[in-house]
Amino acid sequence: MCTCFLVYLATSPLEHAVTANTTTDLQQPPLAVEMRGIVKRFPGVLANDHVNFELRAGEIHALLGENGAGKSTLMNILAGLYKQDAGTIKVKGKTLEFSSPRDAIKAGIGMVHQHFMLVPSQTVTENILLGLDEPRFLMRLQEYDKKIADLGDKYGLKVDPRTKIWQLSVGEQQRVELLKMLYRGADVLVMDEPTAVLAPQEIEGLFETLHSMVAQGKSVIFISHKLNEVASIADRVSVLRRGKVTASGVPAKGVSRQELASMMVGREVALAVDKKPKTPGEIILDVKDVHAENDKGLPCLRGLSLHVRAGEIVGIAGVAGNGQVELSQVIAGLRPCKKGQALLNGKKVSNRDTRYGIEHGMSYVPEDRTHVGSSPNLSVTDNVIMKNYRKPPISKGSMLDMSAATKFAQELKEAYDIIVPTVNTPVRLLSGGNLQRVILAREISGHPNFMVAVQPTRGLDVGAIEGVHRLLLTQREADAAVLLISEELEELIALSDRIYVIYEGRMMGEIKVEGAEPDKTLMDAIGLMMTGTPLEQIHMEGAPTHG
Amino acid sequence: MAEWTASKKRGALRVQLEPRLDVPPAWFPVAVSLGAVFVALILGGIVIAFSGGNPFATYAYIARASFGDIGVLSDTIVKATPIILTALACSIAFRMKLWNIGAEGQFIMGAWGASAVVLAPLLPPETTRWLFIPAMALAGFGMGGVWGLIPGYLKAKFNVNEIISSLMLNYIAVSWVNYWVFGVWSEGGFQMSPKFPTNASLPRLSDYAETIPFFRGLTTHAGLIFGILAAIALWFIVYRSRWGYEIRLIGDNPRAAKYAGINIVRNTILVMALSGALAGLGGVSEVAGVVRRLQTAPLNAGYGFTGIIVAWLAKLHPLAIILVSILFGALILAGREIQPSGIPKMIQGIILVCLIASDFLLRYRLRFTRGEVE
Numbered sequence: 024m025c026t027c028f029l030v031y032l033a034t035s036p037l038e039h040a041v042t043a044n045t046t047t048d049l050q051q052p053p054l055a056v057e058m059r060g061i062v063k064r065f066p067g068v069l070a071n072d073h074v075n076f077e078l079r080a081g082e083i084h085a086l087l088g089e090n091g092a093g094k095s096t097l098m099n100i101l102a103g104l105y106k107q108d109a110g111t112i113k114v115k116g117k118t119l120e121f122s123s124p125r126d127a128i129k130a131g132i133g134m135v136h137q138h139f140m141l142v143p144s145q146t147v148t149e150n151i152l153l154g155l156d157e158p159r160f161l162m163r164l165q166e167y168d169k170k171i172a173d174l175g176d177k178y179g180l181k182v183d184p185r186t187k188i189w190q191l192s193v194g195e196q197q198r199v200e201l202l203k204m205l206y207r208g209a210d211v212l213v214m215d216e217p218t219a220v221l222a223p224q225e226i227e228g229l230f231e232t233l234h235s236m237v238a239q240g241k242s243v244i245f246i247s248h249k250l251n252e253v254a255s256i257a258d259r260v261s262v263l264r265r266g267k268v269t270a271s272g273v274p275a276k277g278v279s280r281q282e283l284a285s286m287m288v289g290r291e292v293a294l295a296v297d298k299k300p301k302t303p304g305e306i307i308l309d310v311k312d313v314h315a316e317n318d319k320g321l322p323c324l325r326g327l328s329l330h331v332r333a334g335e336i337v338g339i340a341g342v343a344g345n346g347q348v349e350l351s352q353v354i355a356g357l358r359p360c361k362k363g364q365a366l367l368n369g370k371k372v373s374n375r376d377t378r379y380g381i382e383h384g385m386s387y388v389p390e391d392r393t394h395v396g397s398s399p400n401l402s403v404t405d406n407v408i409m410k411n412y413r414k415p416p417i418s419k420g421s422m423l424d425m426s427a428a429t430k431f432a433q434e435l436k437e438a439y440d441i442i443v444p445t446v447n448t449p450v451r452l453l454s455g456g457n458l459q460r461v462i463l464a465r466e467i468s469g470h471p472n473f474m475v476a477v478q479p480t481r482g483l484d485v486g487a488i489e490g491v492h493r494l495l496l497t498q499r500e501a502d503a504a505v506l507l508i509s510e511e512l513e514e515l516i517a518l519s520d521r522i523y524v525i526y527e528g529r530m531m532g533e534i535k536v537e538g539a540e541p542d543k544t545l546m547d548a549i550g551l552m553m554t555g556t557p558l559e560q561i562h563m564e565g566a567p568t569h570g
Numbered sequence: 571m572a573e574w575t576a577s578k579k580r581g582a583l584r585v586q587l588e589p590r591l592d593v594p595p596a597w598f599p600v601a602v603s604l605g606a607v608f609v610a611l612i613l614g615g616i617v618i619a620f621s622g623g624n625p626f627a628t629y630a631y632i633a634r635a636s637f638g639d640i641g642v643l644s645d646t647i648v649k650a651t652p653i654i655l656t657a658l659a660c661s662i663a664f665r666m667k668l669w670n671i672g673a674e675g676q677f678i679m680g681a682w683g684a685s686a687v688v689l690a691p692l693l694p695p696e697t698t699r700w701l702f703i704p705a706m707a708l709a710g711f712g713m714g715g716v717w718g719l720i721p722g723y724l725k726a727k728f729n730v731n732e733i734i735s736s737l738m739l740n741y742i743a744v745s746w747v748n749y750w751v752f753g754v755w756s757e758g759g760f761q762m763s764p765k766f767p768t769n770a771s772l773p774r775l776s777d778y779a780e781t782i783p784f785f786r787g788l789t790t791h792a793g794l795i796f797g798i799l800a801a802i803a804l805w806f807i808v809y810r811s812r813w814g815y816e817i818r819l820i821g822d823n824p825r826a827a828k829y830a831g832i833n834i835v836r837n838t839i840l841v842m843a844l845s846g847a848l849a850g851l852g853g854v855s856e857v858a859g860v861v862r863r864l865q866t867a868p869l870n871a872g873y874g875f876t877g878i879i880v881a882w883l884a885k886l887h888p889l890a891i892i893l894v895s896i897l898f899g900a901l902i903l904a905g906r907e908i909q910p911s912g913i914p915k916m917i918q919g920i921i922l923v924c925l926i927a928s929d930f931l932l933r934y935r936l937r938f939t940r941g942e943v944e
Binding site: 040229235355357377378379380387394395396397398399401405408409410412413418421422423424465557 | 593619806810811812813814815818819822823825826827828830831
């Protein structure tokens with residue numbers, strides 16, 4: 024498999040190697056954190072099964088594992104959010120017991136969660152001071168603005184202390200979270216999947232910051248399930264699988280991605296997919312010069328045109344927030360189209376009732392599984408009939424035939440391996456992979472002739488990702504047109520027949536994918552386009568292009 | 571590990587809370603609710619004992635005063651009837667997370683609508699009961715519906731907070747009815763309208779005492795049939811109809827509903843109108859079954875607000891609402907019999923608090939552990 028986009032954007036390997044050497048080999052510094060025999064049970068799950076974990080001072084230690092492997096649980100215990108059922112925690116050689124996050128912070132452990140805990144209407148400084156005993160009476164904020172700016176300079180965390188949180192990008196908000204922890208005197212920083220929300224450039228910035236923090240004596244635990252990132256940032260790696268440690272503190276340099284992957288999932292994973300050659304049919308989706316605005320009323324699509332033919336998967340590549348999600352919403356009729364139009368089988372679907380698309384063969388796998396794609400407190404049955412409850416046999420006049428609905432849900436449960444006690448179980452109790460199977464089962468069961476899938480594998484573990492990829496390819500086999508919007512470049516290249524790259528709502532170019540083994544030139548070209556260079560201005564040697 | 575166990579108080583009992591990750595069996599919520607009522611009665615008993623009463627005697631008396639014989643049972647049901655309908659009204663709006671707290675006003679407007687048929691008069695006094703009652707029911711249903719539709723429309727089209735608008739409409743409804751009671755329809759200057767003719771009243775059981783002597787003195791009236799039919803109809807709408815499915819989906823996740831192509835604006839208006847109409851039907855039942863004339867005070871007795879509580883306690887389930895309403899009817903009735911008169915209100919409050927608190931047990935599991943030793 025190719026080296027990934029993210030790898031070569033990250034800090035230079037040379038600098039990285041130096042840090043790794045000084046900290047790990049020469050000095051053997053004392054352990055910053057030592058966790059021994061940690062056990063944590065949740066109802067029906069042994070989340071941590073006698074886990075040992077060591078963090079050396081001044082290292083970046085990646086904690087790798089699939090969803091549900093127990094990495095977040097372990098770190099939540101370290102951060103004082105959960106209490107272990109058994110086991111000990113030593114920080115700098117001292118045994119400690121945490122009964123709240125406050126205790127953990129006192130011991131110098133700060134966790135940056137995936138979902139930031141910030142107050143949008145307050146400034147950076149106010150957010151950092153929130154919950155502290157200072158300032159005691161008068162809000163002498165200027166003084167603190169200065170302190171925080173200095174702290175930011177020290178660690179390369181550039182952010183204006185007087186800005187309100189809502190005005191900041193996700194990457195900047197993450198810096199605020201880091202500053203919050205540093206201000207509280209954290210020596211050990213736990214980052215829970217910090218890159219999941221970042222654009223590649225921001226990832227690069229984050230990695231630089233982490234390196235500079237480590238250089239100044241901090242230690243970092245980096246939770247991730249992305250193999251390539253781990254290889255590029257971490258000094259050492261520990262891997263968890265189903266609550267057990269499968270690799271403990273292995274030097275990141277000495278281990279291949281395939282080895283890490285098999286430690287994560289316990290078997291060799293085929294990252295490539297089996298895509299058969301196929302001649303695409305006629306145009307199913309035709310997007311013509313579409314303009315639209317985002318939720319803040321700012322233009323986010325500026326004259327986008329593209330098409331998808333029957334029997335092909337067309338990928339949309341781009342850094343998050345460049346209009347991909349809005350494009351899918353315009354097509355589904357969920358977002359007003361200011362200019363231009365989207366046609367499905369020659370009939371207009373933009374600015375039209377969402378129901379029209381649903382009743383004319385469009386299926387839509389939204390980005391947000393829990394807030395858009397499903398209804399958490401309703402049963403599996405209620406969730407799978409969301410698109411076909413208006414049609415017989417589920418609908419019987421104005422009534423619903425509940426036995427037909429249950430039968431339908433039961434069939435999908437078996438056909439799509441949805442693991443759930445009964446179809447009456449509310450879907451909020453389902454794991455991410457299972458919920459995605461529920462959504463895909465619903466969307467595919469209507470035999471769509473067009474499907475738009477937004478980030479269908481985000482946050483899923485390797486096994487579940489394989490399943491989703493297989494289902495998308497089945498749609499291609501069945502001559503459906505598939506529009507795949509993803510931030511995982513490897514996924515796009517593996518699945519797509521063609522890829523459009525968009526940047527700030529504009530088309531940067533179209534690339535035809537031939538064979539599943541893309542070369543570095545192709546990856547570089549897509550990377551450049553994703554950061555705003557149109558295809559015409561890129562000189563590619565030998566890479567097949569058109570459009 | 572010795573260090574760890576030493577630092578820990580050996581064998582200390584710890585109570586841990588864990589979110590439930592599974593669905594509890596069907597009997598569990600019922601058992602928890604019954605347990606909560608039981609705990610509430612014990613707590614209430616303690617208070618009664620402190621105020622110098624005998625809790626057992628008091629409870630026995632309350633039970634006798636509301637369920638003791640067929641006569642008081644019938645009175646309990648009379649009290650429960652309007653609550654059933656207002657609680658159903660609240661339940662359907664709450665199901666869609668529309669906080670209609672205007673059932674009180676919709677109830678009164680329903681009563682006014684029914685009265686208008688008799689007093690305007692829209693139908694001559696000698697009209698047969700088979701025409702009179704359906705016409706009154708329809709008018710009350712419609713007036714209540716209009717009173718619910720107003721906040722619904724404002725919410726759907728202009729995003730006006732329905733809590734405020736429906737609450738304010740309560741005051742308008744009372745003033746509106748006062749205007750008619752004090753002025754236009756006043757009977758000789760009294761604050762009440764003339765009595766409705768018998769054929770414009772809902773039949774009571776006692777009306778049939780001549781043929782069935784057992785019914786002598788029983789005040790239960792045909793409004794109960796409205797309540798039961800409405801509950802059954804609502805159950806079918808919510809759990810078995812396409813519309814009900816849309817309501818449940820919007821209530822649980824409006825974004826998913828929009829994504830499924832459901833028209834939220836239209837459903838907001840329709841559900842608020844249905845909610846108002848059901849409360850209005852409650853007003854019809856009360857004015858034509860109990861008061862039998864238009865008069866503000868007995869109609870403005872807080873049935874709409876009690877309906878909010880009952881709807882919650884019944885977890886918005888239409889059939890459970892009937893049972894909870896009867897419990898509340900009993901407490902209202904006992905309120906007149908027990909001294910100091912605050913006691914049944916207090917019990918009502920304690921039951922409410924316990925039931926709401928017990929909801930916690932449905933979402934979390936308590937785990938008792940002793941300090942574990944490795």
